[in-house]
Amino acid sequence: MAVIPKFVGERIKRREDPRLITGTGMYVDDVRLPGMLSAVVLRSPHAHAKINSIDLSKARALKGVVCVLSGDDLRDKVGPVPCVAPADHVPYHPVLAQGKVRFVGEGVAVAVASSPYIAQDALDLIDVDYDPLDAVVDPEKALEPGAPVLHEEFGNNSVTFASVPNPAVDEAMRKADKIIKARLVNQRLAPIPMEPRGAVARWDGGYKQLTVWSSTQIPHLLRSQLAEMLKVGENRIRVIAPEVGGGFGCKLNVYAEEALVAHLSMTLGKPVKWIERRRENFAGTTHGRDQITYLEVAALKDGTVTAVKAHFVCDMGAYLQLLTPAIPGFSGLMMTGCYKIPALSFDQQMVFTNKMSTDAYRGAGRPEACYIAERVMDMVAAEFGLDPADVRRKNFIPKEAFPAPTAGGLVYDSGDYELSLNKALEIVGYQKVRAEQEAARKQGRYIGIGIASYVEICGIGPSALLPPKLKGGGWESATIRMEPDCKVTVLTGVSPHGQGQETTFAQIVADELGIDIDDVNVVHGDTAVVQYGIGTFGSRGTTVGGPALMMSVGKLQEKMKKIASTMMEVPPDQLIFTNRTVALASDPSKSIPLQQVVDAAYGYKQPIPGVEPGLDATSFYEPQNCTFPFGTHVAVVEVDPETGVVKFLRYVAVDDCGRILSPLLVEGQVHGGIAQGIAQALYEEVVYDESGQLLTATLMDYAVPKAHMLPRYELSATVTPSPVNVLGVKGVGEAGTIGSTPCVVSAVMDALKPFGIRHIDMPLKPEKVWRAIRDAQQKG
Amino acid sequence: MFPASFEYHRASSVKEALAMLQQYGEDGKILAGGHSLIPMMKLRLAQPAHLVDIGGIRQLASIREEGGKVIIGGLVTHHAVERSDVVRAKLGMLSECAAVIGDTQVRNRGTIGGSLAHADPAADYPAAVLALDGEIKIEGTGGSRVVKADDFFIDLMTTAVQPGEVLTEVAFAPVASGAGFTYLKHRQPASGFAMVGVAALLTLDKKGNCDRVRVGITGLGAKPFRAKAVEAALLGKAPAPAIAAAAAHAADGIDPLSDIHASADFRAELARVYTRRALETAAARAKA
C-alpha cells in the first residue's frame, strides 16, 4: 500500500479551483428556483434631497410587474439596517429611504417582476418628486457650522468623538529635538469584489422556513440580524453563502437588499432574486478608508521617535453599516507600528457625509495605521538626513521584548522586525540599489527606493474586543465527523470566499489523522448544516478557525484512540495515526486499519465502556490574544519627470505570517494583497463631486490595476510562530495590502527627493506627481 | 445591467442593412462588434428599438489590396488588423495601434468600422487613420461616397457617417518604404483608452530632412485631429534638432478635455511629451 504523504507545508494547489475555473461553482446568480421573481432597486440620483412624493401607479400597472414598494410601504414591516458598533449618534437606517435620501445610490423603491428586464422597465415608470438639498461630501466641511445636516435629530454631522489622551505625549513633545507635523489622507476606496453582492430568498410557508442565499462573508451573523429585522426565529432562517466571488470586507455586512428580498418572498410567497449591478456596487456597497490624520511626531536627532499625537477625521458616509464606526479605532491603536514609541495619544472625529458608508475593507484600519507609521519613519529620516532603514532599526521593538506591550495598549505576540527588514534589504541589494540610484540621478533619472516595515493585527480576540452588540464574538467553531466509510467531513464556522480553507483545513486534518487529503471534505457557509460560526474577515479564517478545528481533531483522535486501545490492548497514549491506520508509536508496523476503528464506533456491536457510538466532535475556540503578522516590503521605482508616471523596477516582500501551512496559498494571498495595496498608493480613489455625484461609478473610471500596472513580485518569508494558537499561525489575508501601500509611496517620495518634494497625497497619479515636480521646479 | 427591450435583425448584405435602417429610421441602430454600443445599452444610455446586426456581412470582414491600396472592411476586428501580414507590411502603424486597443476580448470583437463610426474622443484608431491619410467609404441608400480622414471626424462622437449609412471600408495608400512611424499612447488607467494617443509618421529625403510628416492625436480634444502646426514645424528640417520645438505645438488651438483622470493642462502636456517621443521614435526608425 502506498504511503500517504504529509500535506502541511507542501505547495498544494487549491482544491476549490477546478470547479471555479471550469464554471461549475454555484454563485448566488446561479440559484434558479421555480417561480422565481426578480427584484430591482430604484436608487437616488441625488446626494441629499427631500422626497415629497413617490408615484408608483404606472410602474405597478406594467405587465409582468408583481409588486412595487417604496420606503413608506415598509415602515414597521422590516427593521432598520443594523450597526452593532457603538457610536454617539446611530441614525435610523431604513431598508428603503423614508422622507429623505442622503447619498447617491440610496434605495428608494423596489420593483418585483417576472424578469429583471421588466422590473427595470418598471423603475423607469416610477415618478419621484424630490426637493434637492445642499449636500456635503468633505468630512471637514461637514463639521463646520452651517453645513447641511444629514440627520436633523442630531443637530450636526458628528457621529462620535473618541479620545485616547496621554499626558506623556506632551512631555515628550517638550523634550523633542524636532516636532514634525503632517496631514495624511487615506483616500476612499471601493472594495470591488469580482462578484458584486446578490441575494435570493425563498419563504416556504408550509414549513415556515426562510432560506436566503447571499454573497456574504458572515452567514450566521447575517442570520441573526435578519431574524431581528424580519422578526422571524433564527431556527426558521437558513442562510447559505454559496460560492462568494470575493468580499474584501464589503460582504462583512448586513445590507438592506438582503432583508428586502426576504420580506418580499415572505409577502409574495415566491422566491425573489436581487443581483447587484456594478454601478450599484460602486454606489451602494460599503467603501473603505477615507480618513484624514493630522500628526505631530516628537523626534530626537538620532532618529528616535518619542511620541506620536494624532487627530483623525473619519468619514463614515451617510449611515452606519454593521461595523462602520468601529474601523477607525484600529488605525489609532496600531499607529505606532513596529516601533517602541513610548507615548501615543489620539482622538477621532467621525463624521456623516452625503456618501456611501465606509466599513471594513481589506486591512480595515491597519493599512491606514501602517501608512501613518511608515510615513513617520520616512519623515524623520528626511528631517535629520538619516537612512530610512536605519531610522526603522533604531525604533524597532527588539525581538527580546516579546510579548511586547504597546503604547496603544495591545500586546504583540511575537516578532523579529529587524530580521525581516534585513532580509528584504539583502534580497533587493540595498547598497547596490542606492548606488544605482545615485548614478541614475546624475543622468537625470529619478529612481526611488521605498521601505515599509509593517505589523498588523489579526484573528481578533478575546471576544471582549469585539463590539458588545455583535451577536457573535471573536471565537470560531469547527465540527469534525469521521463518516462510516472512513472519510472525513469538516464543518467550519468560517466562511471562506477565496482564502482557500477547503485546502488548508484538509491538509491539517489529513496529517493529523494519517489519511489522504482527498479523504477530507470541508463544508462551510450553510447555517442549516454548520454550527454557529462567526465567518471570514480580519485574516481570522486559519488563525481562529484553525485552532477550533485542531480542538475537534484532538477530541476525535482521543475517542478513536480509546476505541483502538481496547481493540489493540495497548494504552491509548501510545497510539498514533498514520497511513490510514492506528499504530503503535514505538512500532508503527503494529497497527489496525482506521476503518476497523470506525466500524467499531458506528457498528457498536461490541459496546465500548465509556465511549458513545458515532465519531464526531464540535469545538468553539476562544482566542486569548490577537496575532500580529509583520514583514518588510521594499519597492524600487522610477518616476518619469515629464509625465509623472511611476514605473516599477523591483518589488520585494518579506512577510511573516507565523507558521506556513500552505505556501502556495500564502503567496496567493500576498500577491492579491500587494495588488490592492499598490492600487491605493497609485491608482484607486472613489471620487464624489461637490454636489455628491459619484464620478467613479464604473470600471471605466475607477482604476482597478491590471496585470501590466503591477510589478513582478519577489516574495520571501521569515517564520516567527505565534504563541497564541496551537498552529503557530498569524494570518496572511491582509498583510500584503498593509505593507505595500506605504512602501510604494515611500519609493516615489524617495525618487522625488532631488526636487525637494516630501509628500504627495495618494493616489500618486501621474498628474499629481507631474504637478508636484513642476511646482518644485518653478520654486527652485 | 438590463437593456431596454429591442428587436434584433440580422442583415446578410449591405443592401439589406441599408433597407432595414431606412425602414426603422431613428429607432434603428447598427450593431457591429457591440463593444461600444452594448455597454451603453446596458446602462440604458442608448435605447434603440431595432438593432441591425451587420456582423454576418462577410465581405465587410476582409482585408484586401486593390488599385495600389490596402482596403480594410468595416467589420475587420482589431485583432485581425493587428495580425494581418499585409497590414503589418504596408501599414505597420495601424497594426501597432490595433495591438494596444483594449484587451484581447475587446480586440476579438471590436471592429474598425465601429470604432471610427462611434468616434469616442479617446479611441485609438482615429489617430492612426488620420496620420495614414485613410479614406473612409460610406454607403447609403443613395449610393456611396469616400470621405478623407481629415474630413471624417466632426465633433465629439460625431462623424461624416449619417444615420442610415454604413461605413463599409477604409482604404490606405501603403506607407512609403523607409518611413518611420509609431503609435504611442498614455492609457487612462481605468478604461485603458487613450488619455492621449499620438500617431507619428515621417519620411526623410536624401539629405535626411523630413519631407513628409503626419501627426494624428487622439484623446486630447473633443475629436481627434492632425497636429498640422507640428507637421509644418518639422517639414524640410532635420528631425533631431527640430522635433522638440515642433512637438511643443501639439496642443495648439485645441480645447483639451478635462476629467477626473487628467485636467486640460496635463492632457496638453502629455500631448506635447508623447508627440515628441513618438516623433523621436519615428525619426529613429526612418531611413533616408
Ligand SMILES: Cc1cc2nc3c(=O)[nH]c(=O)nc-3n(C[C@H](O)[C@H](O)[C@H](O)COP(=O)(O)OP(=O)(O)OC[C@H]3O[C@@H](n4cnc5c(N)ncnc54)[C@H](O)[C@@H]3O)c2cc1C
Ligand atoms: C472594455 C473595453 C475596453 C476598450 N478599450 C478601448 C481602447 O483602449 N481603445 C479604443 O480605441 N477602443 C476601446 N474600446 C472600444 C472598442 O474598440 C469598440 O469595439 C469600438 O469602439 C467599437 O467597435 P464595435 O465594432 O464594437 O462597434 P459597436 O459597439 O457595435 O458600434 C458602435 C457604434 O458605431 C455604429 N457602427 C458600428 N459599425 C458601423 C458601421 N460599419 N457603419 C456605421 N456605423 C457603425 C453603431 O451603430 C454604434 O453606434 C474598448 C471597449 C471595451 C468594451
